[in-house]
Amino acid sequence: MRTATLKSKAVTAWDERNLASLKPQDFEPLPDLTDEESAEMDREFLASATEAQQEQADDLRARGYTVTPGPVEWISPIEQWVSRLLCWEIPGSSDDASEPMGARKVALTLDLPGGSPKDAIKVSIETKVVQEVDRDGRTTWHESLDTVSLTVYADGQSYLGFVECTCVCEMGHTLIALQRDPSPEIGQRVLRVLLDIDGDAPDWPAPLYAALKPLNKCQACGRKLDDPVSRVLQLGPTCANNLGLAHSQRVVEAVMRYCRARGLL
Numbered sequence: 001m002r003t004a005t006l007k008s009k010a011v012t013a014w015d016e017r018n019l020a021s022l023k024p025q026d027f028e029p030l031p032d033l034t035d036e037e038s039a040e041m042d043r044e045f046l047a048s049a050t051e052a053q054q055e056q057a058d059d060l061r062a063r064g065y066t067v068t069p070g071p072v073e074w075i076s077p078i079e080q081w082v083s084r085l086l087c088w089e090i091p092g093s094s095d096d097a098s099e100p101m102g103a104r105k106v107a108l109t110l111d112l113p114g115g116s117p118k119d120a121i122k123v124s125i126e127t128k129v130v131q132e133v134d135r136d137g138r139t140t141w142h143e144s145l146d147t148v149s150l151t152v153y154a155d156g157q158s159y160l161g162f163v164e165c166t167c168v169c170e171m172g173h174t175l176i177a178l179q180r181d182p183s184p185e186i187g188q189r190v191l192r193v194l195l196d197i198d199g200d201a202p203d204w205p206a207p208l209y210a211a212l213k214p215l216n217k218c219q220a221c222g223r224k225l226d227d228p229v230s231r232v233l234q235l236g237p238t239c240a241n242n243l244g245l246a247h248s249q250r251v252v253e254a255v256m257r258y259c260r261a262r263g264l265l
């Protein structure tokens with residue numbers, strides 16, 4: 001199956017059985033919008049998401065973080081690939097499941113080009129699970145993104161931080177926050193690497209494999225890799241399978257094609 005379960009993490013529970021039942025006719029139908037009205041709404045969404053990003057950046061800077069703002073978009077490109085890595089159908093969260101599930105933690109080390117060959121980004125993705133009992137007494141489990149934390153190695157230093165890829169209103173924003181005052185250029189390099197992984201690519205997971213740092217050991221378990229496919233992909237077959245990532249000679253060829261097309265080989 002997929003990535004390791006975080007057993008220590010509590011499952012949040014919601015019980016909606018006591019809520020008064022709402023019927024579909026209790027909701028007002030949405031009015032049909034003209035193209036102009038719809039464009040105006042998009043502008044408002046963009047303005048409020050940009051403002052939310054600015055406010056969060058100011059708040060984080062006041063708390064000592066160095067902030068690199070990313071794009072304001074309907075779906076954060078980072079949320080997109082993280083969600084695809086977690087095997088979710090849509091970005092941001094899983095479908096409702098009728099079987100209990102645990103929260104997950106996935107850690108990968110990405111290359112950080114543009115500086116010393118040792119520079120790298122360790123990305124640690126944690127999910128949370130909510131158990132919900134609906135008005136009919138039906139229990140479902142739902143997994144969503146909790147934190148995406150970073151350890152950036154650059155300049156011979158390490159910087160802790162995190163990625164925010166949030167949808168506060170209709171549109172969301174992306175930003176990188178790092179502690180210990182790295183130069184702004186480091187934040188830009190980290191942002192570029194994380195935005196460049198195309199979670200929508202038809203040849204997925206090639207873009208993710210291409211971004212991994214060559215560690216000459218399995219990225220997930222640290223074991224020595226002795227077959228040629230694993231050595232290129234930086235993951236052993238079992239760990240790739242646990243992550244839900246394809247692992248074969250065909251994937252190796254897709255990664256090679258991907259790197260050649262981007263001038264990385």
Ligand SMILES: [Zn+2]
Nearest residue numbers: 218221236239
């Ligand atoms: Zn492994």
